[in-house]
Amino acid sequence: MYDMFVHPRGTAGHAAARLMARTGTGLANDAIKLLDLDPHANVLEIGFGPGVALQRLLEAVPDGHVAGVDPSAVMHQHARERNTAAVKEGRLELHRSTAADLPVSVGTMDAVLAIDNLHFWPSIPAGLSEIRRVLRPGGIFVCAFSPPSGGPPPHLAALLASQGYETTTAGIKTRQGRLFQVRVPRASTAA
Ligand SMILES: C[S@@+](CC[C@H](N)C(=O)[O-])C[C@H]1O[C@@H](n2cnc3c(N)ncnc32)[C@H](O)[C@@H]1O
Numbered sequence: 001m002y003d004m005f006v007h008p009r010g011t012a013g014h015a016a017a018r019l020m021a022r023t024g025t026g027l028a029n030d031a032i033k034l035l036d037l038d039p040h041a042n043v044l045e046i047g048f049g050p051g052v053a054l055q056r057l058l059e060a061v062p063d064g065h066v067a068g069v070d071p072s073a074v075m076h077q078h079a080r081e082r083n084t085a086a087v088k089e090g091r092l093e094l095h096r097s098t099a100a101d102l103p104v105s106v107g108t109m110d111a112v113l114a115i116d117n118l119h120f121w122p123s124i125p126a127g128l129s130e131i132r133r134v135l136r137p138g139g140i141f142v143c144a145f146s147p148p149s150g151g152p153p154p155h156l157a158a159l160l161a162s163q164g165y166e167t168t169t170a171g172i173k174t175r176q177g178r179l180f181q182v183r184v185p186r187a188s189t190a191a
Helices: 010-023 025-035 052-060 073-082 084-089 124-134 156-162
Strands: 042-046 065-069 092-095 109-115 135-145 166-173 178-183
Touching (some): 025 135, 025 178, 042 052, 073 084, 073 092, 156 166
Parallel strands (some): 042 065, 042 109, 109 135
Antiparallel strands (some): 135 178, 166 178
C-alpha cells in the first residue's frame, strides 16, 4: 500500500496519482506561497507526482521556467497530461531522475520544492547536497509534509543546518501539513 506512493507503478500507481491529484492542492498552495517566487523565477520541483504543484508553479512564474524531477514513469504520464501546453511551449521540462542526481547546472535555480517525498529518498543528505548545488546564493528550498505521508523525518531542521542552509521557517504547521523553508546563504558558493 505504502509502496504505491513511494515507487508508483502499474495500476496501483495510477490510482495513487489520481488520489494525490484530488488531495494535494492545499499543501501545494501553502508550499508555493513560502517559495516567494518572482514572475521570472527558475524553479525546480522534486518528486512532482501527478503534477498538480507543477501547474501552480507555472501560474506563479508566467515569465520564468519550471523543471521537474521524478523517477516514476506513471507520474510522468500524469504530470505531462496535466501540463501538456507548458511542455510543448518549453516552459516545463520533466526529467526522469531522483533527488540525489538532479540534471540541473550549478547555481541555476531560484527555488526548489519537494512535497511529500523527502522522507522517501534513500539518502536525505545526498538529496539536500544536490539541491544546495543547483540553488543560487540566496535561493530558497521548501519541503512540505502532509500528515498521511508520515510527516517530516526526525531532526530535519538539524540535517538542513548541517548542509549549510539557513533556516528561515522551520516546521510551521498549516491546516494541510508541516512546512520547512530554508535558504542558501547569500555569500556562499555551491558545496
Ligand atoms: C507521495 S508522492 C508525492 C507526489 C507529489 N509531490 C504530491 O504531493 O502529490 C511521492 C513522489 O516522490 C517520487 N519519488 C520517490 N522517490 C524519489 C526520489 N528518490 N527522488 C525524487 N522523487 C522521488 C515518487 O515517484 C512520487 O511521485
